[in-house]
Amino acid sequence: MVSAAFMLGVMVVYTLQQRTSAATAVVASTQQRQHVVDRFHQAPCPPPRQPGTKRRNLVFAAVGGKWTPDMWNFGEHASWDLVAVYFGNDSDWSCPECTLALRMPGSFKWQMLWALMEQTEPQLEGIWAGFRQRYDYVMVADDDLLMDACTLDILFASMRRHKLVAAQPSNCRGNDSDNPYWVHWQLPGLELHHVNLVEVTAPAFHMPYLNRLVRPLLQHTYSGWGLPFCFSALTHFAQNKLAAVDAACMIHPAREDVGRRMTVSERIRKGLVKPGSIYARFQELTPYKEPIEEQRAVWQMCGFTAQAARQMRQAFPPFPVIHGTVLANWSGAAARPAAAAGAAVQQQAWQRSTWLRAGVQLQLGHVLLLLLALGVSAAAGAAAAVSWDRAGRSGPRYSPAKLPPLSVR
DSSP: OHHHHHHHHHHHHHHHHHTSOOOOOOOSSGGGHHHHHHHHBSSOOOOOOOTTOOOOEEEEEEEOTTOOGGGGTOSTTOSEEEEEEEOSOOTTOOOTTSSEEEEOTTOOHHHHHHHHHHTOSGGGTTHHHHHHHHOSEEEEEETTOBOOHHHHHHHHHHHHHHTOSEEEEEEOOSTTBOOSOGGGBOOTTEEEEEESOOOTTSOEEEHHHIIIIIGGGGGGOSSOTTHHHHHHHTTTSOTTSEEEEEEEEEBOBOOOSTTTTSOHHHHHHTTOSOTTSTTTTHHHHSSSSSHHHHHHHHHHHHTOOHHHHHHTTOOSSOOOOEEEEEEOOOTTOOOOHHHHHHHHHHHHHHHTTHHHHHHHTOOHHHHHHHHHHHHHHHHHHHHHHHHHHHHHHHOOOOOGGGOOOOOOO
């Protein structure tokens, strides 16, 4: 009953929130960072990294020619190091700000990471072993994400505080943000909400979990299809190990083409992918005809089968679920002035929508009373239906003494 009540509250809030609109994102240059902070952070940024202290977090990014570290406001203040792997063909590409810059033309992000882990080239020898010792958390990011250093600082801090093994920034609300799973939309007033899957555009992992459990799956992973639900299966479907962090959100720019609401497999079949892109060359670069075949193979490798799901009392095929929430509590937290201003702007917006905030923080007692009333009504209706059905089958019940006399003509 508690789970049903919680999901009812979540669905109500989600439906209501879909009727709200968010400001259009404008993210392109350093001059526009103030707008990013205003929209992207509902929590103060952690204190800047002190000079001389080691960074315990890593961002591994597969990047093209249009990407630069400045797009994520990367600098000395960040709590994370940056590794960029270039999949293009520009011989002049470089990343002097990066801890490591590699070239792997025409590769998928997950195959890049697999190559680094397995030292498939001589120049990669020993790199991953050093990373395992140096970093506690690793994000594997796409290059088109709109976010900044503070967003990632908040994400890593929340993962450490709540001992998460996999997480992602929540998705900022708005028509400019593409999000395949409704459970990842940012929810106001929360630090994070626990989910049963993490999307593959910007997943962050606890290093031991990534190295021991996710790593074996990557040899046969290309697009990443199938991984989101495997992240949960690898924890034996624990309900408090995966999360979308609401304290900071990101934008995955929405596609403008007619295939925006289609799956990757559908767009490949209908020829709606960009010519020359890795998805246009999917059959050439992978052993699969389309991503849905990759998903089936990856699910089999991580043990996420119908039988396993049934034994763990999980739905199969799976669907996105929110397991629980953690309310925000930012009192006394240190913050940079810009991030604090951004949090204040969003707080004012939530106060104007008190009905929405109340929906997120529904009192459990009220929900239980509502469900109890619904249950009593349903039981009464069922009893009436059973009674009516029995009466219909047996016909009217008369006392023999009250039967009317027979008349014979």
